[in-house]
Amino acid sequence: MKMGLAIAIAAIAVLAGGCGTVETASTMRTLDDQMRVILVQQASQDDELVRQVTADQALADLAARAVYQVNSALGDSERIALYRIAAVAYWKAGAAGEKQIGDVVAAGTAVCRSAVSKPPRDCAAIALALPAAQIESERRKLDDLEAAARQGPLSEDQLKQSVLIADRMFSATVRLIQMRPPGTDVAVPTDLREYVDRQVLLSYCNAGRARAFAIEKSPAGLPAATREEYRRVRSETTRALGQEPVCMERKDIRSRALEEEAGR
């Protein structure tokens, strides 16, 4: 770097006063914008292999950049925002982010806990990133089992694994339910409440789908303990969402019901 340029940069940094804050904020904006672009690309990519080598790795890299930037952040709010970006990016990075997400969520949660002003959205996103990542991780395992089931009967171990997958998903759903912001917290925006509830529903439906698969494939059904746990989670989910969780892909249950009735 030329001497003149170095002096100019130093001078700007000194004169700007709070230049570090500005740079961190600017990086934060860039990372958020880039993450959104990658997530949209990821959602539109059907080929799992292509998705892993492009979007997943890009998200893991982006998360690493966010974590690196945390060191430059001057305030808790900036640190929390960067941890939110890192946590969400590692969550959506799939297998590429499985090793790192735990540490990032722990660090972000610790800052959220000690910060004087707790930004509700960012702290909520950090907290739910881990169970959300677990749900998607189990979902990938379930996809593998379903592929195996299409080839022939599942082995004993595979059947046990399918039950475990459902159990873990239900546990993650319970954790998500516990993360729902209290109704008395006036700082929480409505769209954040709705967002968290959607994640609860999605988590429940993933778990319900896994359980149905396990029951479908098990010759003798599931143990009684598993049944009780399912009922408890379903009940909690219903209470949290204010209505029975519906995992159907349809626009109008009533019209479908009428169609079924007419056809019978």
Next chain:
Amino acid sequence: MNPVLIVFGIRAAVRLGRAGAEIYAQRSRDRDVYLPDIEPPAPFSPYQLLIDFYGDPANLQRLKADPQLVVLWDEAAERPVDKLPRTIEPLHAALLAALAEKSVGGGEESRYARLELAGGALISQWSRAAEPLSPIGRIALTMADIALEFVASNPSVVGVGGSGETLIGAIALNLSGMIPDDTDEFGPRAQIANRLVGIFLRAGLSALAAHPDLVLDDDHAEKLVKETLAPLLNVMPASLSEQLEWQALLDALLGPTATAAFTVIAEKPDAFLGRKFASDKALGALTGALFTTLQDADVRRQLGDGGWITLYKALLQVAADRPALFVGDGAKPKDALIRSLLAGTAGTLAKHPGFEGQIGAELAAVAVQALNANAGGLLKLDKDEEWEGMALAMIGQVSGGLSRALTGGGEALRRFGQDQQLELGRIFLVQAAATPGMLGIKRTELQGIVSGVASAMANDIDLLLSPDDWLKIAGVAMSEAAANPGRLFGLDDTAPDEALAAQVIRDLLKAASAAWSKGRDGGSLLAGATLRDAVIAALKAAARNALAAASDDKPIKAVAEAINQVVARSPKAFGSKDWLLLFETLVVEALAEGKVAVLDEAKVMAILGKRGVT
């Protein structure tokens, strides 16, 4: 300046800097961001839906109540008894009917289905009730903070109905206009606006405190804010790195700029705050163009830290006196003109070693002031010439001539302090501006005179004249040159060494040096004030009778040498006044008669006798 104000200013600047950065950071972290959803499960088959739905004991009870359906369900295994359509279809229809009855998701697209399309959503950080203070609110708070602190040291300025209150009110009124609603632009623009407003306010309040007689009314204050601050925000660059540079520039320069502007306004309130509204626009055009030009680091370096403010002050005076020069037809600011003047000045000074930085900028300021004082006459003479071009020509000719002398080996000019160099430039510039026809973009007479004088100075090898002596000589040379075009100096800058004035001065210096080579014992009187006055007398005489003075006989030198010989023979009989009287008399006589009279004792006594022998 009051030390309390200095401390106050520093604290305000630091506070504003932090607040500005914080606003940007706040907007960045609190803007709506996209949060993805957990990936939905693979579609449920009707069989799987039944397992999920009737796993709930409440739903199962409904099934048990229907004897036709209950036989289709294996309660122990928690699933239909088989996968045959005759089993699945009635159970599925019952499930749909139950859901429709409960109105779960009925009649509207379910949240679940919507999710699949979106894959996520833009989520806000805070509820409206808990949202942190907006940037405009922060700026308002910072302004109040500054004003409150100012009240402590200057209670009279920020009182009810005072000019300070008017100024704050005007800034507040224009805040929303300065910061757009566009969310993406809001951050950096608000940040810079915050800084800008704070620095401007502090400078304004300081100036008002220093000029308690200045009364701002609402209209004027609003115009002042609009015309000064808005152009600075409007030329804010787009990229972040440039914005940082721009912000640094504002931090460093806006304070002194605003203080200078307020001071000039305070000194000339009628010009800026009276009915000449064009002055307001001129002020804005000038300030905006100044900052745009100073974004160029080369220009900043060339004009120096204090140099640009000197030049800006000079231009403010022009704006006050002749706003039309800065505001074109239809009151549209002539930004390009101002920028070309500022950048041109820096470029011109860069070419002339010794005139970089403060001294060059001050010289340029003198040129602008001189031009301003005589602009009416000058511009009437040649309407095709733009005034800024003329100003640049003046700056270039004077700094160029003197720079060449400084670097060309002339020891006398190098003894000049910066103040004396500037004074020398002022002598040339002021006289030139006051002389009709001497200046013009294509005319180089001024440069010829400067170079001629500089060339003569270079011959003062023995340093017989002080810088102050030279300043007086330069003044007379310039004055005589102005009054007698083409006689003492050429009408262009070709061969300045051969100009009559340069020759006359050179000859006298040679005569003086020859006498002084013998030391004070040799009886020479031709040095210091005597030599200066002799040069002045010679220049005046030569201007009156240039042809005779330029003759090959070198009559002026001959007269000086003759007097030196007389003095050398009887050193105790003559003083400096005698020498000068003899010289003034004999030079006029020699030039009039075309020859040098024989200087015998009788002649000497005849001349000196008229006033008594020393």
